[in-house]
Amino acid sequence: MLAFIIRRISQAFFVVVAMVVLVFFGTYVIGDPVWMMVPGDATQEQIEAVRRDFGFDQPVYVQFFKFLGDVLHGEFGRSYVHGSSAINLILDRMPATLELALAALILAVLIGIPLGLFAGLKPDHPASRSIMAVSILGFSLPTFWVGLMLIMLFSVMLGWLPATGRGPVVSIFGLETSMLSLEGWRHLFLPAINLALLKISLVIRLTRSGAREAALQDYVKFARAKGLSQQRIVGVHILKNILIPIVTVLGLEFGSLVAFSVVTETIFAWPGMGKLLLEAIQRLDRPLIVAYVMVVVLLFVTINLIVDILYSALDPRVRLTGTQS
Amino acid sequence: MSSPVLVVDNLATHFFTRDGVVKSVDGISFNVMPGEVLGLVGESGSGKSVTGFSIMGLIDPPGKIVSGSIRLNGEELVGRDDASMRKVRGKSLAMIFQDPMMTLNPVLRIDTQMMEAVQAHEAVSDKAARARSAAALAMVGIPAPEERLSAYPHQFSGGMRQRVAIAIALLHRPALIIADEPTTALDVTIQSQILSEVQRLCAESGTALVWITHDLAVVAGLADRVAVMYAGRIAEQGRVDDVLDRPLHPYTHGLIGSVPGAHLEGTRLHQIRGSTPSLGQLPPGCAFEPRCDRAGPACSTMPVISQASDGRAYRCFNPVPQQGVTA
Incomplete structure (x- = not known):
């Protein structure tokens, strides 16, 4: 029974890891969230500034490992829209x-x-x-x-x-x-x-x-x-x-x-x-x-x-x- | 002479299917005396199991007991509602089934299944019911019954499961047990153990037994009397030695003749030609007529039941001459 549960939890761990990878790249390819955040009449400089603030200017693998590091600390980042912790929301x-x-x-x-x-x-x-x-x-x-x-x-x-x-x-x-x-x-x-x-x-x-x-x-x-x-x-x-x-x-x-x-x-x-x-x-x-x-x-x-x-x-x-x- | 524990009188159980009426049991009569073992013999589809279920009141639609009477200790069972039939079932009338792998509920423990059988008929405490169950298991030869009570059916072998089923059937010391081929699904060694066990237990408690089987050898060793069924009717019945040694009905004669060992070595095994007729479309006369070597013109009408000496009865116009069985 205990062995069964331990085995199950370890299987679950791999499922979770696979899902983290899939979801991150899945959402990455949907589109650029910056356009949702800046007002319609924003200048190019303002857009670049926002992009830098959120780290979107980094290469995708850098973003991924940064994200992974956050996940390991139980942190999924802050909601872009609400500004507060996503997981808490x-x-x-x-x-x-x-x-x-x-x-x-x-x-x-x-x-x-x-x-x-x-x-x-x-x-x-x-x-x-x-x-x-x-x-x-x-x-x-x-x-x-x-x-x-x-x-x-x-x-x-x-x-x-x-x-x-x-x-x-x-x-x-x-x-x-x-x-x-x-x-x-x-x-x-x-x-x-x-x-x-x-x-x-x-x-x-x-x-x-x-x-x-x-x-x-x-x-x-x-x-x-x-x-x-x-x-x-x-x-x-x-x-x-x-x-x-x-x-x-x-x-x-x-x-x-x-x-x-x-x-x-x-x-x-x-x-x-x-x-x-x-x-x-x-x-x-x-x-x-x-x-x-x-x-x-x-x-x-x-x-x-x-x-x-x-x-x-x-x-x-x-x-x-x-x-x- | 005591009165019979079971009287079946002209019982007919028919199944009303889409393809017409199937007359599984069509006018059978027999008695069982207290403590007696009656062997009910027949091939598959001859109506022997349906007879057993009719006595238990366990015929479900589209099946129906259309006529006749079943009396247990003088009390009529046919036409009773389910509630009053339930008081009889498991109490004075019990049944053992063919496949011990299927008769015990796989998800309930043995104690649950035994104690509920005790408490269905007697208002006793759980503790008392458990003690009775353990005693019953011990009686059928299950070692360490107290511990085995907490086991699940899948932890038992087939023979052990059949012993449990027998123990359940014996819980209330019924007047009659109907055993529907209870040893068919078991190994031969286990088979003989169970047979002698049942024989001993029924003799001890004075329980009468209707043993349904297709195995003539089992009947020869176990039964006091035998009834041979063919296509929903009793071809002949009588004391087991009489019927098996000097069969009157050509069907019984053919059946005994086709058992290996009863004929001379090196000669061809006798067989009954043709195959069992469909119960939906039986000939108007004797159902065995198309396959019978002794059939005459009279056989296209239904033979009446004739009585012979020693309580023998048969349904045939041209019975086999009395000279003992030859191959």
Whole structure:
């Protein structure tokens, strides 16, 4: 177990190094950020001065090693636009995004697994057919359109829920969250549903196919032959078997929820990292982009590690060893 | 004479598939006395497993028990709802399955799977349920049962897993165990161990046994009586020595004749010509008629069940003359 984790962390280190190189040169070739920073009527001398100030006049490899040195000190540079530390900007916005992603994940599990189990165990029931039809919609409708429709229905027409922004936040253990107040949840609900819709559909389909497969297994028949109740068979024997693929997929999906909630955050004016990234790309804010990608890489690596550990908890046949990973 | 523990009377289980009705079991009757071992023999698709699942009430749609009666200790099982059937399953009626690799849930520990079986029928504490489970494991010959309880199924060999399944079946000392080819998936050496183990345990607890198999040798060594199934019907049944030594039905006769070792060395092994008919389109008369050497004109109508001495019954117009089996 420990050997497995150490091996995983060392693998993660190489992933991070590769990403640093890719991201640095990737953003380097997009364009010259100087033009975004100087006013339109700046003179050639002013432009050169800015370029020198930021070190853009240096050869690219010099810039790279300077950047690398900063990274090793945990410093991704200052945002060109905001003037403050890029990594701090992201970390400031991260709780909002994590909160949104977590809410979406919880909704996906709470709604997706029961509906999927029902559809899987009673495949011919009319309700199961409706569930599957709706899940196809969930897959195919574009997020931005659903977001707009949600706002129109629940905020504009019915006036039940606020359309934009984050509710009042409470700080616990140094983390700010809006999940502890009713007003916070009122703000959180629409964006979370919007973000969760695709994941709900995914969980429904995964759970359904898993349940259909498991229901035919001999161990289910044997459990019935033991005289167990239906709740026990579904809730323990079937569910524990189908959780394995669901946990794997949801782990990866959680990463993408955090990293790519850009559209939802933009529509609902949610003050998360996604909006920050969008602005950074528009303004060629190189340090901010790099810092963002680094945070996302670390996030994915961490989630994958957690998923692997969860895996061994769920499936006793999986043993985490240092040699085979 | 005591009353039978199980009475199956004219049972018919059909499967309503897209390609028509498949009559997997079509009008079979047999009794099992307390402590008796009944061998239910037949080739694949003859309906022997479906018979077992029908008794357990584990026939799922599109399958359905369409007629007949199954009485366990005098109580009717056909037509019960799932809740009342559940009280019987695992309590007075237990089942052992064919493939021990598949019958235990791979993600649950042995103790979980045994204790839940105890607590499904009796309100006992976890501690008591665990002690009962350990005792049951010890009974089927698993060493260090206390420690093995905390293991997962994949840490057991196939034979050990089947022992665990048998232990689970015996937990509530059922009146009847249905064993659906429980030794087919095992090595021959393990097979004989399991066989003698089951025989001993059932004799000790007075549990009756319906042993479903295609292996005549197993039946010969284990069963008191045997019922030979062909295409969803019982071709003949009776005491195991009578049926195997002096078969009445041509199918049984052919089956015994095609076992290697029962014929003279150097001669060609006897075989039944043709192949098993599709259950969706059986001939109107005797299902064995197209393959039968003794078939006559009468055989295109359904033979009735004829009784012979010693509780023997067969379904044939032209039974094999009684002279012992020859190759």
